[in-house]
Structures are given as structure tokens and as C-alpha cells.
Amino acid sequence: MHKSNGRKELSIVALGGGTGLSALLRGLKKYTSKITAIVTVSDDGGSSGTLRRELGVLPPGDIRNCLVALSEEENLMARLFQYRFPSRGTLAGHSFGNLFLTVMSSISGGFSPAVASSSEVLAVRGKVLPVTLKSVTLSAELSSGRTVKGETNIAKSRSKVQKLSIHPALPSAGPGVVDAIKKADCIILGPGSLYTSVIANLLVKGVVQAIRRSKAPKIYIANIMTQPGETSGYTLRDHIEAIEKHTQKGLMDYVIVNSGKIPSKLLRRYARKGSYPVVADGIIYGIRLIEADVVSRREYARHNSEKLADIVCKLAV
Amino acid sequence: MHKSNGRKELSIVALGGGTGLSALLRGLKKYTSKITAIVTVSDDGGSSGTLRRELGVLPPGDIRNCLVALSEEENLMARLFQYRFPSRGTLAGHSFGNLFLTVMSSISGGFSPAVASSSEVLAVRGKVLPVTLKSVTLSAELSSGRTVKGETNIAKSRSKVQKLSIHPALPSAGPGVVDAIKKADCIILGPGSLYTSVIANLLVKGVVQAIRRSKAPKIYIANIMTQPGETSGYTLRDHIEAIEKHTQKGLMDYVIVNSGKIPSKLLRRYARKGSYPVVADGIIYGIRLIEADVVSRREYARHNSEKLADIVCKLAV
Numbered sequence: 001m002h003k004s005n006g007r008k009e010l011s012i013v014a015l016g017g018g019t020g021l022s023a024l025l026r027g028l029k030k031y032t033s034k035i036t037a038i039v040t041v042s043d044d045g046g047s048s049g050t051l052r053r054e055l056g057v058l059p060p061g062d063i064r065n066c067l068v069a070l071s072e073e074e075n076l077m078a079r080l081f082q083y084r085f086p087s088r089g090t091l092a093g094h095s096f097g098n099l100f101l102t103v104m105s106s107i108s109g110g111f112s113p114a115v116a117s118s119s120e121v122l123a124v125r126g127k128v129l130p131v132t133l134k135s136v137t138l139s140a141e142l143s144s145g146r147t148v149k150g151e152t153n154i155a156k157s158r159s160k161v162q163k164l165s166i167h168p169a170l171p172s173a174g175p176g177v178v179d180a181i182k183k184a185d186c187i188i189l190g191p192g193s194l195y196t197s198v199i200a201n202l203l204v205k206g207v208v209q210a211i212r213r214s215k216a217p218k219i220y221i222a223n224i225m226t227q228p229g230e231t232s233g234y235t236l237r238d239h240i241e242a243i244e245k246h247t248q249k250g251l252m253d254y255v256i257v258n259s260g261k262i263p264s265k266l267l268r269r270y271a272r273k274g275s276y277p278v279v280a281d282g283i284i285y286g287i288r289l290i291e292a293d294v295v296s297r298r299e300y301a302r303h304n305s306e307k308l309a310d311i312v313c314k315l316a317v
Numbered sequence: 318m319h320k321s322n323g324r325k326e327l328s329i330v331a332l333g334g335g336t337g338l339s340a341l342l343r344g345l346k347k348y349t350s351k352i353t354a355i356v357t358v359s360d361d362g363g364s365s366g367t368l369r370r371e372l373g374v375l376p377p378g379d380i381r382n383c384l385v386a387l388s389e390e391e392n393l394m395a396r397l398f399q400y401r402f403p404s405r406g407t408l409a410g411h412s413f414g415n416l417f418l419t420v421m422s423s424i425s426g427g428f429s430p431a432v433a434s435s436s437e438v439l440a441v442r443g444k445v446l447p448v449t450l451k452s453v454t455l456s457a458e459l460s461s462g463r464t465v466k467g468e469t470n471i472a473k474s475r476s477k478v479q480k481l482s483i484h485p486a487l488p489s490a491g492p493g494v495v496d497a498i499k500k501a502d503c504i505i506l507g508p509g510s511l512y513t514s515v516i517a518n519l520l521v522k523g524v525v526q527a528i529r530r531s532k533a534p535k536i537y538i539a540n541i542m543t544q545p546g547e548t549s550g551y552t553l554r555d556h557i558e559a560i561e562k563h564t565q566k567g568l569m570d571y572v573i574v575n576s577g578k579i580p581s582k583l584l585r586r587y588a589r590k591g592s593y594p595v596v597a598d599g600i601i602y603g604i605r606l607i608e609a610d611v612v613s614r615r616e617y618a619r620h621n622s623e624k625l626a627d628i629v630c631k632l633a634v
Binding site: 072079096 | 388389390393396397400413416420421423424425438439440441
């Protein structure tokens with residue numbers, strides 16, 4: 001499976017969340033086992049009392065998706081984590097993946113440490129780290145003047161996001177996060193929801209500083225399609241400006257944007273929901289634009305894992 | 318953790334079951350990740366209907382113990398597998414390890430394939446294979462003339478075992494078993510219960526033939542203490558003769574027997590249960606006797622993982 005052919009294994013850090021990040025990880029694991037996926041987590045507070053009450057509460061799907069994407073036996077792991085208990089009793093209808101994370105939380109002393117521990121007991125190529133152990137919430141000032149709170153509400157907002165904030169402000173980074181960025185041979189932002197996955201990670205204390213100080217190539221992987229609500233009508237430049245506005249200029253060395261054709265049938269389906277291709281709109285000073293066919297043309301206009309990992313790994317060496 | 322220092326990783330096969338095999342595996346994983354533990358399993362028949370009815374039935378502890386012993390994060394994995402559900406409902410009081418194997422059984426189509434699959438999704442150095450996928454039972458002719466059926470009854474019998482049989486006779490070996498033996502750089506029998514763990518494995522079709530044909534060193538690790546019932550009063554020679562009687566002469570190249578001192582307090586406690594040290598009683602033609610201090614002197618007179626693995630790996634290269 002490993003494609004490095006005896007060369008030093010690349011150490012890659014990818015910050016994001018959700019389906020997009022999983023697609024990248026799925027491709028990257030064929031090149032290296034030194035992958036750290038840094039994901040946003042809404043911590044549950046961590047006391048065992050809370051955890052017990054929460055037997056059955058859904059932990060964020062992003063964590064499960066990332067663990068499955070990094071698995072050496074992805075199909076088997078996906079089936080294991082998706083398994084739903086058929087019987088009566090407290091677990092009826094719940095997934096094994098959730099139960100696994102709940103039990104890990106119970107023995108690790110909280111949901112966030114459980115995420116790190118899960119990478120250790122499962123056969124995964126790399127690890128998944130929560131960006132912070134703090135119990136944080138996001139809020140967004142919209143162009144309408146309104147402020148919305150919480151990841152779900154931000155993602156649903158029909159008005160453009162002007163400014164994303166995290167509360168409490170500047171939460172400290174989770175164990176291993178800053179260190180992984182420091183040691184990375186390549187740092188990747190995204191793919192993922194611009195505000196709630198990519199920028200949310202960058203609002204954690206020490207993350208931007210560690211990225212800025214690193215000499216490794218820093219790559220932003222733009223989404224294939226805009227997300228109605230979070231990025232309605234955004235061009236590529238809008239995405240980059242949003243990141244720079246929340247961090248600083250010069251954070252990224254490369255931007256990968258899809259130039260592959262998306263079937264018109266798919267485009268029409270997305271358009272009906274207000275979602276359109278993210279297009280490269282001219283030169284952005286200081287950032288090298290990589291236009292490449294990185295799209296998977298199946299049911300959804302999403303990133304193709306292999307194409308994406310191939311380009312990333314070429315930029316990384 | 319890995320001690321091979323760039324040399325070719327040794328591929329080691331160990332046949333047995335129970336606590337003894339776990340102690341060996343725990344030591345071996347520091348030397349190599351190419352470990353195959355072949356263990357006896359009483360298959361449950363495999364249909365998903367049966368499995369559902371069995372949500373809650375204890376799968377053999379040997380499998381769980383071997384998976385935990387091979388884990389890269391043994392403490393964490395042990396705590397995970399030992400975790401007991403505190404809540405009400407169908408799972409109350411059951412361990413996570415059993416639930417894990419039950420769910421794996423459900424998605425893999427039976428308990429035995431689930432064992433092999435478990436090695437793939439968990440971070441274990443090596444794999445655990447059931448010696449056969451057939452639903453087998455053991456029976457023993459005792460020196461008293463009586464015949465007893467089933468692993469538990471054989472282990473409890475107060476009369477010496479004359480002949481162990483497996484039913485149905487010569488069950489075919491499970492996937493990967495014969496192949497693992499063929500490719501091994503070292504083949505180890507035990508430690509474990511002489512009849513129900515060691516010899517039981519050797520009654521499976523193709524196992525003895527594969528061992529005999531292999532040019533790898535073949536090592537029998539004798540138990541530290543006799544087991545009342547199975548091996549009451551057995552000397553080392555009795556153990557070897559029992560194995561040869563059920564297979565053939567010349568199957569083993571080496572025998573490792575403990576020569577380390579066992580504290581008299583421990584000896585007295587064992588003696589009260591009719592258990593005594595297994596002693597080397599003279600030369601056994603064709604087999605090289607390795608007398609070494611391989612005992613752990615804590616609560617029980619059991620093998621010390623590190624001492625045992627150290628000797629095995631020296632014999633293997």
C-alpha cells in the first residue's frame with residue numbers, strides 16, 4: 001500500500017473536518033502513515049457523570065469519518081462503526097462507532113482525550129487530534145448585521161459571514177496539536193467548510209503561529225462547490241481573503257482548486273440548492289495557484305482522494 | 318519499541334491459548350510485528366440468527382487476551398476490552414471486548430472470521446487466527462477408562478489423559494493458518510494447557526504436516542507448573558511424550574523449560590492445589606533442552622514475557 005519506496009515518510013498535518021477532510025486522508029494514507037488530522041470538536045465537558053448521561057448522544061461524525069478514512073481496513077472499519085444495534089434496550093438503534101467513542105471517553109476521562117486514544121487502539125495510518133480540549137462554541141457576525149451562534153446555525157445562515165469568533169476566545173490547543181504542526185513536512189488546510197471547519201481550527205491559540213513559523217509547504221485545498229449559507233457566491237479569492245482576514249496574509253504557499261469538468265447533471269442538482277463551482281478568479285499575490293482536475297464525478301461533486309493526495313504529495317517533497 | 322535494528326523482521330508463529338500464550342506474545346511484539354497467534358476456538362456456527370441470540374454470550378477469553386497482548390497500547394486496550402457497561406438494558410454487566418467480538422461476528426459472518434478481522438481493525442502487532450473455522454469439540458480418554466467431552470471437563474478431569482480427540486476428526490485449518498506456519502522463521506508451541514491448548518491445535522488438518530515440513534526452528538515452551546487434571550504429576554518428558562504420541566517424533570527442535578527459582582511461598586500455594594514445577598528429567602533424544610530462568614515471580618508462577626521472548630528470538634535467528 002505504501003508508495004514512498006524507501007524514502008523518508010512524509011509527515012503531513014491536515015486541518016479541517018467533515019467529508020472533505022476524509023477524502024484527503026483516504027488518499028494520503030497510501031503515501032504515508034505519518035498523518036495527523038486536526039479536527040474541530042465540541043467538547044462535552046468530560047466528567048464521567050456527563051458521559052454516562054450521554055450514552056447514546058451522537059459524538060461528532062467528523063471524528064468517526066476521519067478514523068474510518070485513515071483505517072488500514074477501511075471497508076471493514078466503516079461497517080464496524082456503522083453497525084447499528086438491532087436489539088431492545090438502551091443501545092437500540094445506536095451505532096457501534098458512537099458506542100466505541102463513548103466507552104473510550106469513559107476510560108480516557110473525556111471525549112476529547114478519547115479521540116486521541118482511539119487512534120492508538122485502532123489500526124489507523126496516523127492519528128486524529130481534536131484541535132482543542134476546551135468546550136468551545138462558534139459565533140458569526142453576518143453581513144446582515146445579525147450574529148448567530150453554534151456550528152449548525154452558522155452553516156445554515158443565508159447571509160454572508162463577516163467574522164467568525166470562538167468562545168471562550170483563543171482556547172488552548174489540544175495535546176499534540178502544535179507539536180504536530182511544528183514537525184510537519186507539509187501543512188494542509190481543508191478541504192472542508194470554510195468557516196466551521198477550516199477557519200474554526202485557526203482560531204485556536206498557537207495554531208496560526210505554528211503554521212506561520214513552519215518552513216513546510218502550506219497548502220489550502222479549496223472546496224469544489226460553494227456551500228449555500230457559509231460561502232454562497234464565494235469565488236476562490238473570497239475563500240482566501242476570508243482565511244487571511246481571520247489570520248494574516250501569507251499563511252498559505254499554495255492553493256489547489258479544481259479545474260476538472262463537473263457533469264452538467266450534477267451541476268444542475270447543486271445549482272438548485274444554491275451551490276456552484278468555486279472558480280479561480282485571477283492571481284492572488286504570494287500564493288501559487290494549482291489548477292488541477294481533483295474532482296470525483298460520481299454522485300456528488302467531491303474531491304477524488306487519489307488525485308488530491310497525488311498533487312499534495314508532489315508539492316510536499 | 319522494535320528491537321530488530323533494521324534486520325529482517327522475524328516472522329513468528331505461536332500455537333496455543335490462554336494466559337501462557339499471551340505472556341509470550343506480550344514479549345515477542347517488542348521484537349517483531351510479524352506474529353501469528355494460532356488459537357483454539359469453539360466456533361458458534363456462524364449464522365446471524367445465532368449471533369443475535371448470543372449477544373451477551375462470552376466468546377473465548379483466549380482470543381481477547383491474545384488481541385490485548387499484541388496491542389501496541391496494551392494498557393489502554395486492556396481497559397477498553399475490560400470495560401463493563403454500567404447502565405440498564407441488554408448490555409448491563411457485559412464487557413466491551415465481548416461486545417466488540419459480537420459485533421465483528423455479525424459483520425464478518427461468524428465468530429471465527431471475526432477473530433481474523435479484529436486483528437485488522439485494531440492496532441495489534443501481528444494477528445490472531447482461529448486454528449479452525451469448524452465447530453469442534455474435544456474429548457479425552459482418561460487412564461481411568463472413562464471418556465470426557467469438552468474443554469472444561471477435560472481440564473477438570475482428575476485422571477491422566479491417555480488420548481485427546483477432536484470431533485469431527487481432522488477439521489480443516491482456518492484461513493491463513495497453514496500459510497502462516499509455512500512462512501514462519503520460527504514456530505512455537507505453547508506455553509499453554511498441554512492438551513486443551515497445545516495438542517488441540519495439532520489435531521487440526523495440515524497443522525502438523527506444515528510444522529514438520531518447515532525448516533524453521535520449532536520450539537516447545539513447557540509450562541512452569543503442572544496443571545492439576547490435565548498434567549498432574551507430569552515431568553517435562555511426559556509433556557513431550559504426550560505431544561509426540563499425538564503427532565510424531567521429531568516435531569520439536571528445542572524445548573524451553575524454566576530453571577529459575579520459584580519462591581517457596583508461591584510453591585506452597587500451588588502445591589495446595591496439586592500443582593508442581595515442571596522439571597527437566599534427563600536427555601530427550603533429538604531435542605535440545607534449553608534450561609533458563611523464564612519465570613515471573615509475582616503473584617503467580619508464570620512466564621516472564623521479556624525473558625521468554627529474548628530466548629525465543631535468539632533461537633530463531
